Amino acid sequence: MNSRKTSITAVALCLSLTMAVAMAEEKKPVEGDAQTVTGNPPADSTFAKVKPGMKFDEAATILGKPDAISAYCTGKHTIPFYFGNDKARTNQYFKGQGTVIFFTEVSTWSVGRYKHCSPKDPIEVAEVHYDPNEGGVAPKESEEAKKDPAQAEK
DSSP states (O other): OHHHHHHHHHHHHHHHHHHHHHHHSOOOOOGGGGEEEESSOOOHHHHOOOOOHHHHHHHHHHHSSOOOEEEEOSSGGTTTOOOOSSSSEEEEEEETTTTOOOEEEEEEETTTTTEEEEEEEEEEEEEEEEHHOOOOOOOOOOOHSSHHHHHHTT
């Protein structure tokens, strides 16, 4: 029985070393995490000056005051060992220019299995979407989304 315990211990050690090496390798970006710029802003546009990775204060100085703002949690706040900056996002809408999306700090608390998330302050630019047809209004939850899935299909 002692040799069986030794074999199991050796296999467990090999697996844990393999996992440690795999976790130490550089993370490859996930498709949803990619920082992007869409549209083709004119060279003299403020949107041409804003780039992903830019700090919020720099971007706010360039862009000025938005026409509308919406903030939401992405759900990554529920992942136990997620230390990235994509736990929440803030969308700023600029009429006639487009939308700038910021990674946002969060305030979280939990009770048992329930985890609550509240977006706080934007940190840095995640995405820039130039759209000259932007209305400058944050979209509201549709009545369709508020219905039960069974009712929405009817």
